[in-house]
Amino acid sequence: MTSNDETEPEVGNDQHATDPTASPVTPAEPTIAVEPKPDGAKKRQTRKKIAASPRRRTTKIALGKRARKPPSPTARFPRHDLDKSLRIPKAILDQNAGHPSTPDEAARFLNISKSGAFAVEISSAKKYGLLESRDGKLAVTDRAKRILRPQSERDEIEALRDAVLNAPDVSDVYNHYRGESLPDDTFFNNTLTDNFNIPADKVAEFRAIFLDSIRKAELIDESGDRIKLVDVGREGGAQPAKAPRPTSSTKRVSGEVAANASCFVMQPFSSPYEGYYDTIFRPAVERANLRPVRADTEIFATGKIMDQVWRGIRSADVLLAELTTKNANVYYELGMAHALGKPVVLIAANESDVPFDLRHIRVIYYDMTDPFWGSKLIDKIADNIISAINNPEEAIFRTEEV
Known part of the structure; x- marks a missing residue:
């Protein structure tokens, strides 16, 4: 007889007690009633979850990185050639007696609108030194006046x-x-x-x-x-407005020339060329921070001469060849350098001394009638040596074209 206060045993528990082979039964979780949310709230919650997803954030960052591009270099050169850049100065001279004019007035002189293209044309004229700004006006420079209204033959x-x-x-x-x-x-x-x-x-x-x-x-x-x-020269006549750009013989020397790098010099030993080594070639090579070597006492000791010439050429980082007089020894050594694929700086006093099949390589020509030819040649050789090291394709004989 059962009391009303006693509870009946649960079926699951009773079975587990009597059957040791039965699997344990996990009690069922209580069911909690959830009030359904409006459709709008569900959508907002879904959007929040997606936005908080790590993959979503990574994708947004990655896309941002791909979208950012490094700025391209800005062009500094005048965007018009010299002849076209004379148009505005000429209009001011012809129609305003050379007196400074506002940009609006200059545009009217040419019957054109004051647009962005007109502003670029003004900029070009200024970069050539043909116009300058004075109190908000455009003034024609003395240089432009000498071009447009010359008063002497030169x-x-x-x-x-x-x-x-x-x-x-x-x-x-x-x-x-x-x-x-x-x-x-x-x-x-x-x-x-x-x-x-x-x-x-x-x-x-x-x-x-x-x-x-x-x-x-x-x-x-x-x-x-x-x-x-044409080389107008550093002395007399037109002068550069500033020193040559330090891309080679100044700026690049310290950073891009390896320590103990050498330059093998190939030259005639007859007068006057023999003396050029100490007065021109050695100073030029040393200015480029290289060690000059030539086929004489610099490398010769005992042993076969051509073996040592071969070693000197093979170990050199760049070579310098004086082609004037078409010296046979120079051309023999030059052939070995080309066979090794070495960059060579060529120099000559006459274009006729340079064979046709070498003229695709950069050649320095010098004029001994110029009283300053020696100092100019030193500058050019130093600059070309560094250029040959940094851009060897310009100074290597291209055998695939032979």
């Missing part, structure tokens, strides 16, 4: 050259190649981008402006197979 050409040597990037590239033939297009473009920081997408534009401007200033010789830049 006024115009000297002022045009001054303008080229004043323009950013244009003057730097001219000083780098003056007295030399321009390299092949690929190497020229690489040099413009790597050495002079011309933006890659502006190289074609710069080349056109550069060539048109130096042509206007009669600083280009196009009579031969390759374009050659």
